[in-house]
Amino acid sequence: MRSLASPEEVSFVFLELIxxxxxxxxxxxxxxxxxxxxxxxxxxxxxxxxxxxxKPNFQLVNISLDSHGTRAVQKLLEYVTTQEQRNLIMLALCPGIVALTKDSNGLHVIEHCLKLFSNEDNKYILDIVANNCFDIATDRSGCCVMQYCVDHAQGETKERL
Structure with missing residues (x-):
């Protein structure tokens, strides 16, 4: 894949793998x-x-909870370039935020979102974490995410956390 030279070659591989x-x-x-x-x-x-x-409910969450899937999702997050892409990802992740924060694989996906996306994009994550802060903060993995959230939150959301 490193040697693919043209958009046509990339498109061929993409169509085979999608x-x-x-x-x-x-x-x-x-x-x-x-x-x-x-x-x-x-x-x-x-x-x-x-x-x-x-598209399927909880699919991105389930992939993020997997030890191999979490790496793939993190790489995908690094290459998100449009607001539409960020919105799709956030809508897919939000139903599973608490589960992701309390999982040793999922927490990396949450941390990548907080690191790579804007405060506005991360507002939903931070609100869910703030609404479930006791449950998250008393978990081994969740505690790490909670600290990361406090570091990245601003304004009212930071105060809530």
Missing amino acids: GNVVELMLDPSGNYVFQKLVEICCEEQRTSIILMVT
Whole structure:
């Protein structure tokens, strides 16, 4: 995949893999193929990937909870370029925020969102964490996320945390 020179070659590989992105993300070796695909594909192709992994309810959350999937999701987050992509990801993650904060794999996805996205984009995450702060803060992984949230929150949300 590193040697692909033209958009046509990337498109060919993309079309071969797009139907299996979820399986690739969860596979011990396939997640590396997925990560490289995310790096080389164009914005429109990444949007297609995001639509594929966010359409079924809780699919992105479940991928994020997996030890291989979390790496794939983190790489995907690093290459998000549009507001539409951020919105799709946030809508898909929000129902599982508490579970993600309390999981040793999921917490990395939350931390990546807080690090890479704007405060406005992260508002939903921070509100959910603030609303569930006792439950999250008393968990081993959740405690780390809580500290990260406090560091990245601003204004009223920071005060609530």
